[in-house]
Amino acid sequence: MTAIAITAPGGPEVLRPVRLPVPVPGAGEVLVRVHAAGVNRPDVLQRKGAYPPPPGAPDTPGLEIAGEIVALGDGARRFETGDRICALVPGGGYAEYALVHEDNALPVPGGLSLQEASALPETFFTVWTNVFDRAQLKAGEILLVHGGSSGIGTTAIMLGKAFGAVVVTTAGSDEKCRACLELGADFAINYRTQDFAAVLSERALRPNVILDMVGGDYVDRNLKVAAMHARIVMIAFQKGSRFEADWMPLMLKRLTFTGSTLRTRSVAEKATIARALEAQVWPLLADGRLKPLIFRTFPLAEAAAAHALMESSEHIGKIVLTAG
Known part of the structure; x- marks a missing residue:
């Protein structure tokens, strides 16, 4: 062969x-x-x-x-x-x-x-085990998906909406943001022109579940914008797995910070x-x-x-x- x-x-x-x-x-x-x-x-x-x-x-x-x-x-x-x-x-x-x-x-x-x-298989297995098994996403909750135009991201948008979540996503261009909205995302942020944490704070959008494949300085911002009792799931570290972050929100908001490989x-x-x-x-x-x-x-x-x-x-x- x-x-x-x-x-x-x-x-x-x-x-x-x-x-x-x-x-x-x-x-x-x-x-x-x-x-x-x-x-x-x-x-x-x-x-x-x-x-x-x-x-x-x-x-x-x-x-x-x-x-x-x-x-x-x-x-x-x-x-x-x-x-x-x-x-x-x-x-x-x-x-x-x-x-x-x-x-x-x-x-x-x-x-x-x-x-x-x-x-x-790869994307649906990954999203299901992380967003629905580990993070226990529920209908009506806000799901923040980083990298929304990727294979994982597009799958997370579709599954999140199919099971009743409000889906917010980040993507690297206006075109990609439009594609995410067409897939069903409720709100999309161009991370190259806007700070997603500032935008979410201004709009009082507090994610209950965050799916992050970026890492690096995103971690600190995820902790800042997360809702009380939110669940943050790491599945990759495209910006690096070593970083500084203010971890106080983890305790004050009683967050769950987890991750997995498949x-x-x-x-x-x-x-x-x-x-x-x-x-x-x-x-x-x-x-x-x-x-x-x-x-x-x-x-x-x-x-x-x-x-x-x-x-x-x-x-x-x-x-x-x-x-x-």
């Missing part, structure tokens, strides 16, 4: 097509002929040598796929060959075939293409998230109330160009590689 290898830590140019053996499914696994694979920021970090795959995972990047099951491992019973699924994988998604444990796979929601389905969790932990999504979110996708936003697709062999686009931050929504 053709797969994309990271030939050395570095820029997008180190991603190159190679020929590898088709993997063989083990116990509880299914082999998927990949039609499309989502591109995510962790893939970029892995390419740079900053985010190695967990033990036992393939070196090939790629954390989410959609395609057709072509073989079953021993004991795999949830699906049959020929079924169309999308799945969260610990690696190996940038390839024509990939393995996934059946418990971390989901049926493609009715009405969605395989390209659209490939844009679901890739290193066990199959069982990811399966719990998958079942919650299948029960509560997949029906919204099947009836058209939710739909992933895809910015651009690239052939698998052009993974380097896809990474260059992601690092430019010009995209709004997801970037997808097509393998079939």
Whole structure:
């Protein structure tokens, strides 16, 4: 099969097509002929040598796929060959075939293409486990989403609105802010021209849940604007994980400051998230109330160009590689 290898830590140019053996499914696994694979920021970090795959995972990047099951491992019973699924994988998604444990796979929601389905797992798993499991977002609460035009951000906006939250977001241009509003956000702030903390304070908007992938000096401002009993969830540190902040609001407002990663969790932990999504979110996708936003697709062999686009931050929504 053709797969994309990271030939050395570095820029997008180190991603190159190679020929590898088709993997063989083990116990509880299914082999998927990949039609499309989502591109995510962790893939970029892995390419740079900053985010190695967990033990036992393939070196090939790629954390989410959609395609057709072509073989079953021993004991795999949830699906049959020929079924169309999308799945969260610990690696190996940038390839024509990939393995996934059946418990971390989901049926493609009715009405969605395989390209659209490939844009679901990483972002929907991440948003659900952080915003709804850890932060316990409730209807009527204010959700502040940083990086609202990213794959994670657009998903958080859609899910927040679908479950009754008031959604405020930050984005890096007026165009991106408009896109966030079109997705359903109630208010969008261009962080390049405005201080989001000052704007929220002026408008008396006190977020109950804050989803932050930026870190750095955002942390201090998050603490300042958060409502009483707010929950702040960190999922990345694009501006750095070392910073100074005034932590007094943590005590005075009885805040919860937490965070998580997804890739290193066990199959069982990811399966719990998958079942919650299948029960509560997949029906919204099947009836058209939710739909992933895809910015651009690239052939698998052009993974380097896809990474260059992601690092430019010009995209709004997801970037997808097509393998079939």
